[in-house]
Amino acid sequence: MAENTTDFIPCMLIPLQQHYLLLPNSTIAEVIPMPQVSAVAEKPSFWVGECHWHTRELPVINVEALIEDKPIDVTAANKLCVLHGINESSDIPVYSLPCYGVPQLIYLNESTLLLAEESQDSDFVLYTLQIGKKTAYIPNLDTIETSLSH
Numbered sequence: 001m002a003e004n005t006t007d008f009i010p011c012m013l014i015p016l017q018q019h020y021l022l023l024p025n026s027t028i029a030e031v032i033p034m035p036q037v038s039a040v041a042e043k044p045s046f047w048v049g050e051c052h053w054h055t056r057e058l059p060v061i062n063v064e065a066l067i068e069d070k071p072i073d074v075t076a077a078n079k080l081c082v083l084h085g086i087n088e089s090s091d092i093p094v095y096s097l098p099c100y101g102v103p104q105l106i107y108l109n110e111s112t113l114l115l116a117e118e119s120q121d122s123d124f125v126l127y128t129l130q131i132g133k134k135t136a137y138i139p140n141l142d143t144i145e146t147s148l149s150h
Contacts, residue, residue: 007110009024011105012024012025013105018064020137025105032080033078035052037051044147047059047062047148051096061144062098077099078101081099082096083095083096083141086141087142123140124143125140
């Protein structure tokens with residue numbers, strides 16, 4: 001990455017089942033206890049279901065299953081991370097993903113970002129980073145949200 005900078009960006013480190021997701025703090029709408037999730041017919045395997053959130057039905061997706069292109073059981077998830085959509089062409093302005101613990105607010109700058117030795121080859125991941133002993137995905141939210149619209 002480039003030269004050392006002192007501009008810190010507030011980010012959320014979201015614990016997934018096997019990895020972490022690194023998101024800008026501004027994309028997080030709310031973190032709630034895992035609600036009852038209803039199955040939805042004829043959706044891809046990464047689509048866990050839907051839950052009621054405020055006044056709407058909210059898609060619940062397993063982003064780790066989407067990235068790794070394999071089914072991953074989410075029954076152990078204890079929180080739900082509600083995200084604001086960033087893709088204006090998507091018809092889903094808010095969606096959610098199960099997480100396995102409390103998301104952590106961290107402040108990063110360019111000098112603290114280290115690419116992980118092992119990276120995930122997926123259209124849904126921009127970068128795989130090493131943050132201390134944790135491996136974190138920076139997701140391609142545009143691609144993820146586009147996949148939700150179909």
